[in-house]
Amino acid sequence: MSQLFDFLFGQYADYNPIHVWLEIIAVIFGFLSVWYSKQNKIWVFPTGMISTAIFVYLLLKWELLGDMMINGYYFIMSVYGWYIWTRKVDATHVTPISRTTSKEKKQSIAIFVATLVFVYAVYTVFDKWTSWTAYVDTVTTAIFFVGMWLMAKRKIENWIYWIIGDIISVPLYFYKGFTFTSFQYLLFTFIAIAGYLAWKKHLNNNPSTL
Secondary structure (H helix, E strand, O other): OHHHHHHHHHHHHHOHHHHHHHHHHHHHHHHHHHHHOOOOOOOHHHHHHHHHHHHHHHHHHHHHHHHHHHHHHHHHHHHHHHHHHHHHHHOOOOOOOOOOOHHHHHHHHHHHHHHHHHHHHHHOOOOOOOOOOHHHHHHHHHHHHHHHHHOOOOOOOOHHHHHHHHHHHHHHHHHHHHHHHHHHHHHHHHHHHHHHHHHHHHHOOHHHHH
């Protein structure tokens, strides 16, 4: 048992205890954010903002620029999403769950490509192409940027991006030595699948929003 514990959490031996507890708190609020998103509740944004703010601080400390940019972007998009989700489209209704339009699909591709170029430039400037994980970070950053943008606009396709990005992130974060965050993404994967099914059911029961 001790060997298993050391394998999973041994990398935290040299960490500042405050940083370990901050990571745990960020993971808890991150879990709550994804859960509220599945439930289509506005609390997805304030809980997500707490989680991402903590992660921005931690990732800056750990010099993980790609991950830090993802979380900084999440924070900004949470503010935007909070506004979109509460904006009334008429006298009594707020922005509904819907599918992406043809224009939004093109915008998603543009965001994905632009993010790849941006992260590549940042990693080049700061000389971060020192491991294969940097290349994976570039792709996952682009995936999550699109996913967060679509979630802020309440588009069901956001879950597809989250599922793909979460699956990649589970082994990636474990390899980097952040076991708690790896477990978080494992939980995120299952919640994202459930979220997609829940939103799809909602759309099927409300055909006017398709």
